[in-house]
Amino acid sequence: xxxxxxxYRINKRGxxxxxxxxxxxxxxxxxxxNAKRPGIYTMQTRAIQLDRYGCRVRQAxxxxxxxxxxxxxxx
Numbered sequence: 001x002x003x004x005x006x007x008y009r010i011n012k013r014g015x016x017x018x019x020x021x022x023x024x025x026x027x028x029x030x031x032x033x034n035a036k037r038p039g040i041y042t043m044q045t046r047a048i049q050l051d052r053y054g055c056r057v058r059q060a061x062x063x064x065x066x067x068x069x070x071x072x073x074x075x
Contacts, residue, residue, distance in 0.1 A: 004047040005056060009070070011042050044070040 008026035010018040010033065018033075020026050026043060033041045048067045049057045056065050 003050040003054070005050055006045055006047045008043060008045050008073075011044065013040055017041075043073040045073055046070045 005021070006023070007019060007021050008023055009016050009020075010026060010030055012033075018026070018029050020029075023045075030041055030043050046068050048065055051057055058064060059066055
């Protein structure tokens with residue numbers, strides 16, 4: 001079974017303003033921000049595969065982490 005680590009970020013008009021690894025925290029923050037100024041915030045997620053030791057998978061040669069692209073979750 002393949003395991004993944006996920007990150008969530010909140011954008012305000014395309015600029016990142018909050019990031020966390022907890023969906024619950026991100027959702028609560030998005031609700032808080034939308035209560036103040038509705039309609040200008042969106043949430044995105046991305047994931048990275050973990051190896052059998054729980055470490056993030058890295059690209060051979062460069063050592064860069066192999067994150068997926070950010071995906072919109074709406075707002």
